[in-house]
Amino acid sequence: MAVATTSKKQNIINIAAGLFRKNGYKATSIRDLAAAVGIEPSSIYSHVSSKEEILAEICLDSARRFSEGMDKTEKTFKSPADKLHALIQLHLEIAYVFPGSIVVFNGEWKHLPDDRLKEFITSRKNYETRFKSILEAGKNQGVFTFDNAEIVFNIIIQSLTWPYEVSRKYGKAALQTELTNFIMRSLNKNP
Amino acid sequence: MAVATTSKKQNIINIAAGLFRKNGYKATSIRDLAAAVGIEPSSIYSHVSSKEEILAEICLDSARRFSEGMDKTEKTFKSPADKLHALIQLHLEIAYVFPGSIVVFNGEWKHLPDDRLKEFITSRKNYETRFKSILEAGKNQGVFTFDNAEIVFNIIIQSLTWPYEVSRKYGKAALQTELTNFIMRSLNKNP
DNA sequence: CCTACCGATCGGTAGG
DNA sequence: CCTACCGATCGGTAGG
Numbered sequence: 042m043a044v045a046t047t048s049k050k051q052n053i054i055n056i057a058a059g060l061f062r063k064n065g066y067k068a069t070s071i072r073d074l075a076a077a078v079g080i081e082p083s084s085i086y087s088h089v090s091s092k093e094e095i096l097a098e099i100c101l102d103s104a105r106r107f108s109e110g111m112d113k114t115e116k117t118f119k120s121p122a123d124k125l126h127a128l129i130q131l132h133l134e135i136a137y138v139f140p141g142s143i144v145v146f147n148g149e150w151k152h153l154p155d156d157r158l159k160e161f162i163t164s165r166k167n168y169e170t171r172f173k174s175i176l177e178a179g180k181n182q183g184v185f186t187f188d189n190a191e192i193v194f195n196i197i198i199q200s201l202t203w204p205y206e207v208s209r210k211y212g213k214a215a216l217q218t219e220l221t222n223f224i225m226r227s228l229n230k231n232p
Numbered sequence: 233m234a235v236a237t238t239s240k241k242q243n244i245i246n247i248a249a250g251l252f253r254k255n256g257y258k259a260t261s262i263r264d265l266a267a268a269v270g271i272e273p274s275s276i277y278s279h280v281s282s283k284e285e286i287l288a289e290i291c292l293d294s295a296r297r298f299s300e301g302m303d304k305t306e307k308t309f310k311s312p313a314d315k316l317h318a319l320i321q322l323h324l325e326i327a328y329v330f331p332g333s334i335v336v337f338n339g340e341w342k343h344l345p346d347d348r349l350k351e352f353i354t355s356r357k358n359y360e361t362r363f364k365s366i367l368e369a370g371k372n373q374g375v376f377t378f379d380n381a382e383i384v385f386n387i388i389i390q391s392l393t394w395p396y397e398v399s400r401k402y403g404k405a406a407l408q409t410e411l412t413n414f415i416m417r418s419l420n421k422n423p
Numbered sequence: 424c425c426t427a428c429c430g431a432t433c434g435g436t437a438g439g
Numbered sequence: 440c441c442t443a444c445c446g447a448t449c450g451g452t453a454g455g
């Protein structure tokens with residue numbers, strides 16, 4: 042017997058993430074998912090309790106990845122510039138290795154049931170707060186220049202949130218170089 | 233009799249754009265739309281032939297606005313910097329006055345039927361080509377600096393594509409100032 | 424993991 | 440613009 046690399050449940054969720062990304066959550070039926078997995082529709086419910094639960098696992102898994110990435114970034118780097126640099130890499134890394142993150146970027150989290158939605162938004166706000174702190178620290182130290190940290194945070198997040206197909210056209214390295222240059226040049230007070 | 237400001241059809245499409253933006257195209261039923269308009273579901277079909285047609289009108293209207301904005305920009309301004317500045321304003325202007333554009337930004341155009349999808353993508357590619365020409369001209373004239381025009385185009389477009397609720401938190405003026413500074417500083421070869 | 428099935432809702436039509 | 444309705448598809452359950 043081979044060592045299990047992914048549980049059947051996780052496998053279903055991964056396949057669902059791919060379908061949600063391509064066609065959207067609402068446009069993907071349990072029947073579509075079952076066909077892609079290779080089982081009968083009702084068998085999906087042996088592994089997950091509902092379609093909403095699948096979405097919740099995808100969204101909260103993505104949120105967890107960002108949260109842990111932020112933990113590591115804060116611990117590993119001292120200067121705001123180094124931290125920001127690491128966060129740019131984090132976003133691209135997650136987008137490239139975890140297809141479910143694209144589902145989140147596409148805004149499908151709006152279909153989460155109330156309790157999960159609250160959980161997700163809380164995690165997101167926490168990430169935003171920590172990100173803005175890094176920007177503010179850079180401004181206070183005289184290395185970053187901008188007016189409104191919240192607006193700049195959103196600009197950066199948006200610039201890092203690419204449609205899946207577009208992002209795949211270029212190598213991760215090329216994307217990372219251009220994005221890092223673009224963002225860092227913008228914020229750099231003393232070029 | 234009052235002068236008709238918007239046709240009943242256009243009114244339905246505008247209301248649909250609001251619902252598609254908030255809940256998504258697939259998650260918005262004809263029944264939801266009819267209730268928002270204040271008529272019975274079947275009456276929707278006295279004004280539009282299908283749900284897909286509503287989406288097509290929204291997406292192609294948005295595409296037309298961008299195309300016409302690009303026409304005007306190319307005619308009115310000479311320097312790449314002035315043109316880029318105008319395009320930033322164009323994006324924010326459209327996002328603020330036309331709710332349907334947000335539907336497009338949210339990627340709902342993926343649900344267009346084949347022929348309309350082709351039409352939409354063609355218009356989009358045309359816009360991209362013209363936008364990249366402006367970037368390349370700036371690079372050739374030694375005023376812009378970047379590696380890959382296509383990647384930079386996508387970065388700029390993404391940075392201008394905000395979730396509706398977030399963008400409404402700040403005044404249009406504040407958003408415009410910060411975005412213009414952010415993008416122009418990035419590209420500016422001689423700060 | 425399957426067969427068989429259910430109630431709800433969907434986009435859309437007939438006919439006035 | 441409405442009443443009345445249709446076939447298709449949906450998420451999910453029962454029972455094995």
